[in-house]
Amino acid sequence: MVAEFGHIALILALALALVQGILPLIGAARGIPAWMALAPTAAMGQAVLVAFAFGCLTYAYVTSDFSVLNVAENSHTLKPMLYKVSGVWGNHEGSLLLWILILVIFGAAVAVFGRNLPATLKARVLSIQGLIGVGFLAFILFTSNPFARILPPPLEGRGLNPLLQDPGLAFHPPFLYLGYVGFSVAFSFAVAALIEGRVDPAWARWVRPWTLAAWCFLTVGIALGSWWAYYELGWGGWWFWDPVENASFMPWLAGTALLHSAVVVEKRETLKSWTILLAILTFSLSLLGTFLVRSGVINSVHAFATDPTRGVFILIFLGVVVGGSLTLYALRAPVLQAVGVFAPVSREGALVLNNLLLAVATAAVLLGTLYPMAVDALLGAKVSVGPQYFNTVFIPLMTPLLAAMAIGPLLAWKRGDVGAALRRLWPAALATVIALALGLWLLHGRDALALLGLALGAWLGIGTLCEWALRIKLFAAPLSETLNRARHLPRAAWGMTVAHLGMALMVLGITVSSVWQVEVQQVMKPGDIARVGPVEYRFLGVQPVRGPNYTAQQGRFEVIEGGEVARVMTPAQRRYQQPPMETTEAAIRPSPVADLYAVVGEGDAARGWAVRLYWKPLVSWIWLGALIMCFGGLLSLSDRRHRVGAPARKRIAASAAAAE
Amino acid sequence: MRLAYLVPLVLFVLIGIGLAVGLTLNPREIPSALIGKPVPEFSLPPVEGRKEGLSTADLKAGTPSLVNVFASWCVPCRIEHPLLMGLAREQIAPIHGLNYKDNPADVSKWLDQLGDPFQRTGADRDGRVGIEWGVYGVPETFVVDGQGQIRCKHVGPLTEWDVENKIKPLLRDLTAGKESAVKC
Numbered sequence: 001m002v003a004e005f006g007h008i009a010l011i012l013a014l015a016l017a018l019v020q021g022i023l024p025l026i027g028a029a030r031g032i033p034a035w036m037a038l039a040p041t042a043a044m045g046q047a048v049l050v051a052f053a054f055g056c057l058t059y060a061y062v063t064s065d066f067s068v069l070n071v072a073e074n075s076h077t078l079k080p081m082l083y084k085v086s087g088v089w090g091n092h093e094g095s096l097l098l099w100i101l102i103l104v105i106f107g108a109a110v111a112v113f114g115r116n117l118p119a120t121l122k123a124r125v126l127s128i129q130g131l132i133g134v135g136f137l138a139f140i141l142f143t144s145n146p147f148a149r150i151l152p153p154p155l156e157g158r159g160l161n162p163l164l165q166d167p168g169l170a171f172h173p174p175f176l177y178l179g180y181v182g183f184s185v186a187f188s189f190a191v192a193a194l195i196e197g198r199v200d201p202a203w204a205r206w207v208r209p210w211t212l213a214a215w216c217f218l219t220v221g222i223a224l225g226s227w228w229a230y231y232e233l234g235w236g237g238w239w240f241w242d243p244v245e246n247a248s249f250m251p252w253l254a255g256t257a258l259l260h261s262a263v264v265v266e267k268r269e270t271l272k273s274w275t276i277l278l279a280i281l282t283f284s285l286s287l288l289g290t291f292l293v294r295s296g297v298i299n300s301v302h303a304f305a306t307d308p309t310r311g312v313f314i315l316i317f318l319g320v321v322v323g324g325s326l327t328l329y330a331l332r333a334p335v336l337q338a339v340g341v342f343a344p345v346s347r348e349g350a351l352v353l354n355n356l357l358l359a360v361a362t363a364a365v366l367l368g369t370l371y372p373m374a375v376d377a378l379l380g381a382k383v384s385v386g387p388q389y390f391n392t393v394f395i396p397l398m399t400p401l402l403a404a405m406a407i408g409p410l411l412a413w414k415r416g417d418v419g420a421a422l423r424r425l426w427p428a429a430l431a432t433v434i435a436l437a438l439g440l441w442l443l444h445g446r447d448a449l450a451l452l453g454l455a456l457g458a459w460l461g462i463g464t465l466c467e468w469a470l471r472i473k474l475f476a477a478p479l480s481e482t483l484n485r486a487r488h489l490p491r492a493a494w495g496m497t498v499a500h501l502g503m504a505l506m507v508l509g510i511t512v513s514s515v516w517q518v519e520v521q522q523v524m525k526p527g528d529i530a531r532v533g534p535v536e537y538r539f540l541g542v543q544p545v546r547g548p549n550y551t552a553q554q555g556r557f558e559v560i561e562g563g564e565v566a567r568v569m570t571p572a573q574r575r576y577q578q579p580p581m582e583t584t585e586a587a588i589r590p591s592p593v594a595d596l597y598a599v600v601g602e603g604d605a606a607r608g609w610a611v612r613l614y615w616k617p618l619v620s621w622i623w624l625g626a627l628i629m630c631f632g633g634l635l636s637l638s639d640r641r642h643r644v645g646a647p648a649r650k651r652i653a654a655s656a657a658a659a660e
Numbered sequence: 661m662r663l664a665y666l667v668p669l670v671l672f673v674l675i676g677i678g679l680a681v682g683l684t685l686n687p688r689e690i691p692s693a694l695i696g697k698p699v700p701e702f703s704l705p706p707v708e709g710r711k712e713g714l715s716t717a718d719l720k721a722g723t724p725s726l727v728n729v730f731a732s733w734c735v736p737c738r739i740e741h742p743l744l745m746g747l748a749r750e751q752i753a754p755i756h757g758l759n760y761k762d763n764p765a766d767v768s769k770w771l772d773q774l775g776d777p778f779q780r781t782g783a784d785r786d787g788r789v790g791i792e793w794g795v796y797g798v799p800e801t802f803v804v805d806g807q808g809q810i811r812c813k814h815v816g817p818l819t820e821w822d823v824e825n826k827i828k829p830l831l832r833d834l835t836a837g838k839e840s841a842v843k844c
Contacts, residue, residue, distance in 0.1 A: 277668060318679075322672050326672055329665060330668075333665045334662045334665055370678065373682040374678055377678060377681040521738065523774065602739060602743070603742065607774075610739070610741070610742075610774070612735070
């Protein structure tokens with residue numbers, strides 16, 4: 001019964017979404033307040049219904065109700081509770097339901113937090129959200145019903161892919177979807193603004209918190225996914241330029257550009273049509289990611305089982321959403337007039353550079369992701385685009401971006417002075433020189449890319465701190481004044497400083513871990529010692545161990561640091577029974593200085609075991625950097641301007657004039 | 661309407677058409693054009709320290725065989741290697757190695773250290789023969805019947821499951837001269 005209730009709730013949600021998608025839009029056009037007022041109620045009703053449906057599916061998983069096909073295919077009674085719950089979204093249908101749940105929660109949040117929005121704008125934004133909801137609810141109901149029954153029900157489920165039975169991955173999709181779907185709000189605002197033909201600083205202020213929130217979630221989602229790849233796939237790598245990774249990275253790049261261009265709209269009333277376009281593109285790329293992952297167009301370890309009818313549905317949906325919004329854009333964007341004048345050397349100029357580079361980077365990733373498919377379609381040849389392409393394209397794009405990231409915040413709005421900014425960045429220049437000298441000394445100048453990475457990391461990190469120090473007049477004014485200034489520094493400024501620092505840490509982490517990593521692959525017998533960088537691993541042997549739904553061959557290593565046994569590491573090969581599959585459980589000792597990473601492979605007592613041992617300096621800075629970036633985003637999100645809610649348009653104009 | 665504002669729409673339509681075409685293709689169908697076809701014509705010298713090289717004629721000797729594309733630089737090869745050793749011990753069919761783009765010293769050390777499951781090895785230093793075979797990622801394993809026709813292709817490291825459920829039954833059927841029901 002519970003499954004049927006869930007199904008009915010989804011059908012009702014679709015009906016409500018249709019109402020929400022149509023009536024308020026007409027109401028806003030014709031000026032019928034009652035129709036416009038339907039939107040918030042419908043949005044909240046939809047949220048309740050979808051949450052109920054999601055609860056029903058979760059219930060079916062928790063109680064192992066194998067009469068529900070989806071549960072039978074993806075769960076198992078022996079699975080730990082955490083993975084029974086995360087199994088809900090560990091498959092196509094369930095993850096789609098999660099996607100819709102997040103979409104309607106965002107819709108309801110706009111309804112609740114958007115009290116200050118002008119009535120027509122709010123009605124239109126919610127209507128667009130409703131229309132997106134219609135598409136996804138129709139998708140799930142017509143092609144991917146998670147509540148379908150199976151007769152006769154099997155006694156036992158087929159289990160969840162063991163690779164997905166992992167705490168990192170349990171929470172990776174929800175964060176990713178919070179990011180993807182969060183951008184739908186910016187999209188709805190953009191489309192609503194196009195319909196109204198009006199984009200002003202107030203609009204930018206309303207859009208920014210939603211974009212920021214989505215961006216923070218997406219940052220964490222991508223970081224979690226990369227962390228999962230790092231320890232679960234057992235190759236010691238953390239980014240593979242896999243099409244599915246790219247699918248999440250493209251909206252992140254576009255969303256990052258959007259965050260920055262929205263600032264320009266807010267402060268300078270220019271870049272309007274570009275910002276609108278970015279908002280449309282960011283969500284379109286999220287949808288494209290969904291299409292790529294679920295249609296079977298590309299092949300990837302992450303991809304869900306393929307089904308052409310789903311692919312056709314998503315493609316049509318993609319065509320309607322993206323094609324429709326871009327048509328609207330072509331028709332209406334010329335109406336949007338820039339107010340502010342524009343000087344190339346200025347804060348807004350630096351932000352345009354940021355946007356330009358990020359947009360090109362997004363296009364490059366898109367090209368690399370779609371190229372194999374294009375070649376297949378046109379020439380019938382199978383090719384794959386490897387990391388080499390992406391690295392070749394990315395490094396020249398990221399270099400100027402990172403270099404300008406330190407300078408931009410020091411430029412004034414309207415007219416900046418690069419010379420003055422550079423003179424104030426002398427500590428960063430000094431740090432760069434030191435980093436270069438250190439790199440040259442340690443590497444004997446062998447690796448130009450490593451030197452570049454070190455220099456950029458130092459430049460950006462110290463440059464960001466310089467800007468912050470100048471703002472609070474650190475060392476230039478008495479301590480009390482500095483503290484006072486720090487206290488009154490807007491949270492948004494703190495957010496920028498923190499996020500940019502996170503980026504610097506990440507750059508350093510990527511550079512150092514890839515250059516100084518030590519990797520040893522060899523066959524070891526019990527008692528053997530392998531030297532890996534500054535530590536030694538003593539192999540103690542392999543023992544069988546038993547887990548709740550797997551058996552494993554667990555290796556034991558003593559890590560010897562400075563002549564003493566520092567710890568024991570126990571990597572394992574797990575063999576799951578249902579479905580039959582082996583996974584590699586790397587043993588990792590993370591630390592801010594260097595991760596130790598051990599993998600034990602196949603082998604036997606006579607011949608020894610194939611093992612891989614690593615010493616990975618600063619590798620954890622990559623994820624630390626991502627988390628710090630997200631924290632910066634949250635700080636900015638908590639800025640007073642966003643918290644009090646955006647006031648009415650007139651008052652903003654007045655206070656903005658006062659601030660100028 | 662200014663034309664510049666149409667550019668995103670036009671680009672999207674082009675991508676959309678590409679995606680629609682992409683939908684009709686199956687990405688999992690990795691160049692399987694070779695399945696059911698004779699193995700390509702080639703002749704390779706043995707890897708350093710081994711006597712028997714590998715050529716087309718060796719694969720048409722009347723008995724089915726397994727051709728494993730491997731390299732010493734390939735980590736997954738190391739993982740699947742014990743399975744090949746096991747298969748070699750069971751002597752169901754000869755296993756031949758196609759050593760792909762490898763350094764002669766490295767591969768010979770690799771085989772000495774980990775064991776050599778191969779009856780014959782072919783050193784494909786420049787990867788030309790690999791291209792003929794449609795090699796797409798290392799490791800890859802081909803099942804070839806006695807007449808030299810490719811019957812199955814496995815991309816990526818073999819797992820025990822693959823060996824038990826695909827490779828072995830197929831080899832047994834081929835040896836017995838039966839039409840195999842094993843799906844590849």
